[in-house]
Amino acid sequence: MDNKLSRRDALKVMGIGAGTLFLPSESKAKTNLSMPASHKKVDIVIVGAGTGGMIASARLRRAAPNANITIIAPNKIHLYQAGQVFVAAGLYMQNDITAKTSELLEDNVKWVQDEVTSFEPDKNFVQTAKNGKIEYDYLIVALGLEYNYEAIKGLSADMIGHNGVASIYLNDVKKGVSKAGLSTNVWMNSIQEDASEKSVKVLYTQPDTSIKGVGADLDILFLSNDYFKGHGGNKGGDVSKNIENIYATPHNYLFPFNKYDKVIQNRVKKAGNINTLFEHNLIEIDSQKKIAIFKDASGKEIQEKYDYIHITPPMQAPKVFRDSLLSIKDGKYKGYMDVNPKTLQHNRYKNVFGIGDILGIPLAKTGGSAQVQGVVLQDNVTAAIENKKFPQKYNGYTVSPVKLKYGEVLLAEFNKKKALPTFWLDPYKPRWIWWELDLHVMRYAYFSLMMRGMM
Numbered sequence: 488m489d490n491k492l493s494r495r496d497a498l499k500v501m502g503i504g505a506g507t508l509f510l511p512s513e514s515k516a517k518t519n520l521s522m523p524a525s526h527k528k529v530d531i532v533i534v535g536a537g538t539g540g541m542i543a544s545a546r547l548r549r550a551a552p553n554a555n556i557t558i559i560a561p562n563k564i565h566l567y568q569a570g571q572v573f574v575a576a577g578l579y580m581q582n583d584i585t586a587k588t589s590e591l592l593e594d595n596v597k598w599v600q601d602e603v604t605s606f607e608p609d610k611n612f613v614q615t616a617k618n619g620k621i622e623y624d625y626l627i628v629a630l631g632l633e634y635n636y637e638a639i640k641g642l643s644a645d646m647i648g649h650n651g652v653a654s655i656y657l658n659d660v661k662k663g664v665s666k667a668g669l670s671t672n673v674w675m676n677s678i679q680e681d682a683s684e685k686s687v688k689v690l691y692t693q694p695d696t697s698i699k700g701v702g703a704d705l706d707i708l709f710l711s712n713d714y715f716k717g718h719g720g721n722k723g724g725d726v727s728k729n730i731e732n733i734y735a736t737p738h739n740y741l742f743p744f745n746k747y748d749k750v751i752q753n754r755v756k757k758a759g760n761i762n763t764l765f766e767h768n769l770i771e772i773d774s775q776k777k778i779a780i781f782k783d784a785s786g787k788e789i790q791e792k793y794d795y796i797h798i799t800p801p802m803q804a805p806k807v808f809r810d811s812l813l814s815i816k817d818g819k820y821k822g823y824m825d826v827n828p829k830t831l832q833h834n835r836y837k838n839v840f841g842i843g844d845i846l847g848i849p850l851a852k853t854g855g856s857a858q859v860q861g862v863v864l865q866d867n868v869t870a871a872i873e874n875k876k877f878p879q880k881y882n883g884y885t886v887s888p889v890k891l892k893y894g895e896v897l898l899a900e901f902n903k904k905k906a907l908p909t910f911w912l913d914p915y916k917p918r919w920i921w922w923e924l925d926l927h928v929m930r931y932a933y934f935s936l937m938m939r940g941m942m
């Protein structure tokens with residue numbers, strides 16, 4: 488399947504990529520960009536103006552031209568969260584990854600800048616902090632998720648950026664701010680400086696919860712290590728021989744899809760200075776003594792000394808949602824939204840749908856998942872309004888452009904069962920063209936096309 492890519496082909500890929508990346512053919516074929524699907528005058532309320540909420544509002548605006556569409560969200564600023572990694576890598580400025588919510592919203596979508604404080608699906612309204620009750624005929628939940636750094640004993644979110652602790656995830660989508668990129672960049676440079684004089688041990692940890700943006704911490708592992716080899720604009724020279732990286736995970740894999748995992752594990756072996764600790768779940772840190780405490784699969788506690796640590800925090804559904812009638816009450820996806828994984832309709836409240844990280848379904852916590860879900864949501868919500876059969880099924884698509892070094896990305900597109908490559912090239916081969924696409928095309932595609940529901 489693999490074939491050499493000429494520069495000309497590469498440019499073709501980039502041109503196509505702006506319109507199609509993150510839309511595998513199964514979904515793309517069914518996308519309806521132009522035809523309205525319902526002319527009924529109904530009240531649609533969308534909660535959240537992140538990736539999922541913006542996609543839902545743009546798509547439903549087009550598909551249901553007579554509907555009153557209200558979006559409730561507090562964030563004046565919208566964050567392109569995937570770009571945090573390139574800020575850390577020193578390749579984006581902070582303002583490359585933000586835009587004003589008001590400028591991204593379609594005309595004729597009413598924005599209530601507020602927070603939902605309770606969901607009342609039996610009475611078809613949401614309660615807000617400042618604007619009272621807001622009633623709906625159809626509700627779309629796009630609330631995202633929240634970090635729970637505090638679930639690790641001795642750790643709190645305000646410790647990130649101090650004492651050798653970094654986390655590429657750290658952001659506040661409700662305020663539209665992110666310190667993750669810049670503080671991780673400073674962290675990388677401190678390690679570089681220390682390693683020019685002495686041996687340094689860097690620890691990377693993963694939680695045992697489901698996470699969004701799967702692979703973002705692997706990006707930091709590989710990009711940092713490449714930077715320490717003197718790449719990525721680093722003028723300090725190769726200090727990697729003084730650095731020992733340890734990647735600790737509660738799982739028995741590095742990446743949740745076997746064939747991509749193999750590629751990544753091979754890179755880890757090849758690096759020479761990355762060790763792995765499988766089935767190690769971080770439960771506590773002593774940031775003064777720089778000790779991390781893990782529990783292994785047998786329940787035994789294990790201590791690891793470190794000089795620097797990168798933490799992927801435990802994640803959970805926002806409290807206002809966990810406590811609501813819409814959440815799953817038990818099991819692996821406890822607190823997340825109880826939806827049919829194919830139709831995205833709530834399992835009990837038939838006028839409620841969901842999109843994005845809030846869904847209690849496998850893997851699907853990426854912007855690319857939300858993009859594919861947007862097509863399904865558009866057609867199924869309008870079908871519900873028209874009392875028709877649902878025409879679309881979400882196939883569980885997710886995506887992770889794993890950055891294996893400066894200039895090389897493994898474009899992992901998959902669902903629980905199989906790889907779902909958008910392009911015709913061998914999906915298991917890391918390439919510079921995916922790096923180019925990720926670095927130079929995706930940000931524009933995100934703000935100009937995805938936010939407008941056009942890809």
Ligand SMILES: Cc1cc2nc3c(=O)[nH]c(=O)nc-3n(C[C@H](O)[C@H](O)[C@H](O)COP(=O)(O)OP(=O)(O)OC[C@H]3O[C@@H](n4cnc5c(N)ncnc54)[C@H](O)[C@@H]3O)c2cc1C
Nearest residue numbers: 535536537538539568569603631661700843844853854855
């Ligand atoms: C470091 C990092 C790297 C990533 N890399 C990638 C990548 O390469 N590719 C990819 O596809 N995805 C990536 N992701 C994941 C992607 O950003 C998320 O999956 C996506 O943003 C989820 O969209 P969402 O709408 O569900 O949630 P969000 O975009 O987080 O939006 C949540 C919205 O809900 C609002 N909200 C919260 N509480 C309330 C309330 N009480 N009332 C009203 N509104 C509320 C917020 O203000 C916000 O508008 C990455 C994420 C991170 C952090």
